Amino acid sequence: MKVTPKQNVLLNASAWNPPPAYRAAPAVEQAAEFQPGSEVLAEYLDWVAYLDDLARQAREGQDDAGRRLALAKLRFLHRRVLLLHEQMMQGGRSQVKAGLEVLLRLAGELEQVVQELTGRQPPVVDEWPLPYRLYSRQAPPTEGLRLMTAGRERRQRPRGVGNVLHPDEQHAARLVLHGMRFVMALVRDGFGMAQHPLLLQAAGQELRINQLIGPEQGNL
Numbered sequence: 001m002k003v004t005p006k007q008n009v010l011l012n013a014s015a016w017n018p019p020p021a022y023r024a025a026p027a028v029e030q031a032a033e034f035q036p037g038s039e040v041l042a043e044y045l046d047w048v049a050y051l052d053d054l055a056r057q058a059r060e061g062q063d064d065a066g067r068r069l070a071l072a073k074l075r076f077l078h079r080r081v082l083l084l085h086e087q088m089m090q091g092g093r094s095q096v097k098a099g100l101e102v103l104l105r106l107a108g109e110l111e112q113v114v115q116e117l118t119g120r121q122p123p124v125v126d127e128w129p130l131p132y133r134l135y136s137r138q139a140p141p142t143e144g145l146r147l148m149t150a151g152r153e154r155r156q157r158p159r160g161v162g163n164v165l166h167p168d169e170q171h172a173a174r175l176v177l178h179g180m181r182f183v184m185a186l187v188r189d190g191f192g193m194a195q196h197p198l199l200l201q202a203a204g205q206e207l208r209i210n211q212l213i214g215p216e217q218g219n220l
Contacts, residue, residue: 040083047076055128066130067166073113073128074172081106081179088183093191100198103183107205110176114212118164165213173213180206 035041054069084106088099108125115122116130165173184202188194 043079047079051076051128058131061131067117067169069128070113070117070130071169071172073109073126074169074176077106077110077113077176078172078179081176081183085179085183085186088186089190093193096187096191096193096196097198099183100187100196100202103180103202104198104205106176107180107202107209110173110180111205111209111212114165114173114209117169118212170213170216173209174216177206177209177213 051069051072054065054072058065058069081103084099084102088095091099105125112122112125112129121132180202184199184206187196187199193199
């Protein structure tokens, strides 16, 4: 059965909005991963339309809209990394290089989302960056101070030490990270390619993202 964002049991139904009447075209490098006319491509386009809708709302600069977009991005990444694992199992050793290249792209998107949510200013690597004001630490012009809302004042204060991900965001990020580890284990143990240079690169990225996510905050 095709899994759409609305059907995904991990997706918060309160964040769902009806998709627009069009399907946005995916990035060129992403479209090449799917067969034209396939259910997987249709699912991908549904996700793209859904994220585009959330991104339009997030451009208004509200924290809750930005976080809805971030959480949807994390769940989209989880679906894609699970699909990657299935594809690599079916393709065998011949698909290792291409699969690891996809994994590195997914890891880059995951790292961006986690950095955005933890007050950093990462380079944009996907098509749905969060509004800059959500994680900006730049002081506003002096003449603009009187116009700041309480929420914006809060955003200007330095973040406290430690993990600032909400528990549901942390949980979703860890699901993506676990999916990455399944792919890496398949290449390392299933295909016996533990020294593949792209696998070693992915392992370094996985370690860095794990440190960004921080310790578990409790079960959801």
